[in-house]
Amino acid sequence: MANNHLAADLPVSSQKNTAGMRSRHSWKDVAADKAFNWSIAAAAFFVLILLSGAALSMLWGGRLAFETFGWRFFYGTEWDAVGKKFAALVPIYGTLVTSIIAILIAVPVSFGIAFFLTEVAPRWMRGPVASAIELLAGIPSIIYGMWGLFVFVPFMSDNVEPWLDSNIGPLPVIGPLFQGAPMGIGMLTTGIILGIMIIPFISSVMRDVFTLVPVTLKHSAYALGCTTWEVVWDVVLPYTRTAVVGGIMLGLGRALGETMAVTFVLGNAHNLSVSLLEPGNSIAAAIANEFTEADSDIYLSSLIALGFLLFIVTFIVLAAAKLMLRRLERQKGA
Incomplete structure (x- = not known):
């Protein structure tokens, strides 16, 4: 209750500045969290891309043998x-x-x-x-x-x-x-x-x-x-x-x-x-x-x-x- 009274006693301009700082901090936290999620997702997908690339490159390199000898x-x-x-x-x-x-x-x-x-x-x-x-x-x-x-x-x-x-x-x-x-x-x-x-x-x-x-x-x-x-x-x-x-x-x-x-x-x-x-x-x-x-x-x-x-x-x-x-x-x- 005391905190509410103190906040009510602040000038209107100070209250607006405090709310703006909180919104800016909240926006930065959300952006940082999204950037972190995208970065770790990119790292995970990079492993899959690397694995698929290695498999496809070997499959492409061995296509002549598969086409020539078949099963x-x-x-x-x-x-x-x-x-x-x-x-x-x-x-x-x-x-x-x-x-x-x-x-x-x-x-x-x-x-x-x-x-x-x-x-x-x-x-x-x-x-x-x-x-x-x-x-x-x-x-x-x-x-x-x-x-x-x-x-x-x-x-x-x-x-x-x-x-x-x-x-x-x-x-x-x-x-x-x-x-x-x-x-x-x-x-x-x-x-x-x-x-x-x-x-x-x-x-x-x-x-x-x-x-x-x-x-x-x-x-x-x-x-x-x-x-x-x-x-x-x-x-x-x-x-x-x-x-x-x-x-x-x-x-x-x-x-x-x-x-x-x-x-x-x-x-x-x-x-x-x-x-x-x-x-x-x-x-x-x-x-x-x-x-x-x-x-x-x-x-x-x-x-x-x-x-x-x-x-x-x-x-x-x-x-x-x-x-x-x-x-x-x-x-x-x-």
Whole structure:
């Protein structure tokens, strides 16, 4: 009431000036808010435009291959640079198989690392181990490739693959996967190295989301008599499953697009084989190896078309992950 009396006691000109200042400030705030909204919207649309431009440019560059070979480019196995006949099934198969092997190796190891750092390890150990894991993510992929070629490949050819061929190879169902000459270079070796490369990404995401679980939930489970494993499996994982799946898909996307490490140890052979011990090829490795050797328009167009197919494969995988996350969120809400 006192403020109203004071405002009423002001001269009419002062009241008009105060109202005008307020209207000017209000107009400036509205304009600044609109400018901010337009700027962040432009940034978001810029990402979509950039992504669409990259996809369309690769599609345009590979149009000659698609027009020449048609649908056979997707399911054919031949790759003859001399005869100028190209197909993408072998690189697609190698990309998917090596990425699946990497995920099968990286997910349980990453879960164990995150489990240890958040629930088991003493506090003085958590920081150094977490820092070491994050440093692994900063190692260039070519270092992994050189290590794989000069250290891991001889180890696989001398110790692991002969045992797999002689002991698991004769089995009726899974045996054909482990039959072949123990050369060390092949899809199994590549998948293991890719798994090592993506462990830091998945484990870091898991560790971060595990630490966000409310302490009261875990303490309540312990108070009910649950073991540490039961707390993690029945409380922590259900609470963080959406973020965990997102971290796994982040690692899978890294494995699908890896180039240099795969190029060193995959063998770069355009042969379609069921055996994981045999050399193969991937989309990224084929492009990296043969782009400078493309001596014809159809050869270059086929390599660009492979890049477009890698884009499509990655998009499908990430879209499937997004749908899975939405389904998990709906189940969690229900």
